[in-house]
Amino acid sequence: MSSATVPPAISALSARAAELGALLERWANINSGSSHGAGLARMAAELRAGFGAAFPAATFEELSADAPGLNPPGAKALRFRMRPQAARQVFLCGHYDTVYAADDAFQSCRWLDAGTLNGPGVTDMKGGLIVMLAALEALEKTPHAAHLGWEVLLTPDEETGSHGTRAMFEEAAGRHDFGFVFEPARPSGDIIHSRKGTGGITATCHGRAAHAAKIPNDGRNAILGLAAYLLAIAKIPAELPGVMVNAGNIRGGTAATNVVPDFAQSEIDLRVTRLADHEPLMARLEAVARETAATHDVKIEITGGLNRPPKENHPTEAALFPEFQRAAQDVGLKPFTWVHGGGASDGNFLGAAGLPCFDGIGPEGDFLHSAREYCRVATIAPRAQNVALFLHRLAAGEIKLPANAR
Numbered sequence: 001m002s003s004a005t006v007p008p009a010i011s012a013l014s015a016r017a018a019e020l021g022a023l024l025e026r027w028a029n030i031n032s033g034s035s036h037g038a039g040l041a042r043m044a045a046e047l048r049a050g051f052g053a054a055f056p057a058a059t060f061e062e063l064s065a066d067a068p069g070l071n072p073p074g075a076k077a078l079r080f081r082m083r084p085q086a087a088r089q090v091f092l093c094g095h096y097d098t099v100y101a102a103d104d105a106f107q108s109c110r111w112l113d114a115g116t117l118n119g120p121g122v123t124d125m126k127g128g129l130i131v132m133l134a135a136l137e138a139l140e141k142t143p144h145a146a147h148l149g150w151e152v153l154l155t156p157d158e159e160t161g162s163h164g165t166r167a168m169f170e171e172a173a174g175r176h177d178f179g180f181v182f183e184p185a186r187p188s189g190d191i192i193h194s195r196k197g198t199g200g201i202t203a204t205c206h207g208r209a210a211h212a213a214k215i216p217n218d219g220r221n222a223i224l225g226l227a228a229y230l231l232a233i234a235k236i237p238a239e240l241p242g243v244m245v246n247a248g249n250i251r252g253g254t255a256a257t258n259v260v261p262d263f264a265q266s267e268i269d270l271r272v273t274r275l276a277d278h279e280p281l282m283a284r285l286e287a288v289a290r291e292t293a294a295t296h297d298v299k300i301e302i303t304g305g306l307n308r309p310p311k312e313n314h315p316t317e318a319a320l321f322p323e324f325q326r327a328a329q330d331v332g333l334k335p336f337t338w339v340h341g342g343g344a345s346d347g348n349f350l351g352a353a354g355l356p357c358f359d360g361i362g363p364e365g366d367f368l369h370s371a372r373e374y375c376r377v378a379t380i381a382p383r384a385q386n387v388a389l390f391l392h393r394l395a396a397g398e399i400k401l402p403a404n405a406r
């Protein structure tokens with residue numbers, strides 16, 4: 001509670017609240033939808049300038065985030081590294097893409113009141129990028145910063161599955177002791193201790209076309225076969241708790257309704273709480289496909305699987321979370337806890353690769369992925385102080401970090 005435990009450089013962050021809010025407004029007014037190559041390039045240039053000016057001693061690399069057919073050509077990830085030789089290494093990451101396309105109606109910010117900014121990506125997650133930047137700026141002015149090395153990775157494709165950057169996270173996990181993912185906090189201020197693994201399958205049913213009126217009909221209706229399959233797999237979550245299965249769309253048949261359709265297809269969203277659930281889930285999806293195909297005399301093919309593994313709660317995270325809460329209390333943040341999140345983040349890759357991390361440590365806000373998205377701008381500076389104080393205590397050796405296997 002005593003302010004004596006907070007270095008002046010960290011206390012001083014509260015005076016930057018208005019400036020950080022203005023920076024957020026500027027960044028969120030740049031459209032950087034995941035598919036908008038020119039907007040991503042503009043945002044990358046802003047980030048390079050902002051982080052580059054703040055940390056002139058950091059090394060900078062621009063990494064290709066190519067993922068043909070998935071990311072716009074030329075998409076880049078940005079990496080800044082400071083003191084890679086230091087004994088303790090932390091990893092901080094955030095994505096600068098948003099879900100709002102170049103032609104989305106939601107393009108610019110609007111202040112709902114003096115402390116609440118409505119705008120595209122304000123909380124998911126340009127606000128988080130500013131928390132990261134401000135926290136590291138404060139850390140660099142603290143007396144023990146020289147003992148802590150850090151790496152920042154800013155990526156352009158999280159909202160579409162991180163297809164061009166996944167390997168960067170997996171590789172970074174191996175050279176760090178702890179990670180920080182600046183996805184938004186919950187509206188309550190709570191952070192995230194675990195996330196579901198996410199992915200999906202495409203189920204394709206092949207039947208046999210025939211005249212609809214021919215009796216007896218030798219046709220095999222692919223739509224009915226697929227419908228039976230979707231109804232059957234909707235029961236899997238009751239057998240495997242923690243698993244979610246959602247038939248997201250469906251197509252099939254032809255324009256002619258006097259034909260027994262020989263084709264139908266559906267894309268199905270999958271989520272798992274534990275990595276151990278993945279194999280049994282895939283096995284059930286395949287087994288039900290075989291059973292349904294046999295019953296309906298059709299063929300059912302399944303492709304796909306998990307894209308992001310689940311982020312499970314790591315013992316090191318559990319050991320350090322009270323210290324993160326203590327730092328929050330020392331900078332005057334209202335008390336918060338941590339919760340399970342159904343959505344995935346790049347923290348999933350870090351967790352699965354063995355790097356413990358705190359996720360959801362960005363500013364408070366809500367209604368992500370909608371035109372109602374807002375950020376409580378007044379939470380940016382204290383959230384940055386929270387991270388900075390935690391990092392300062394790591395650097396000072398006040399918080400002991402179990403060495404990661406690397």
Ligand SMILES: [Zn+2]
Binds near residue numbers: 095124125158183184
């Ligand atoms: Zn996000």
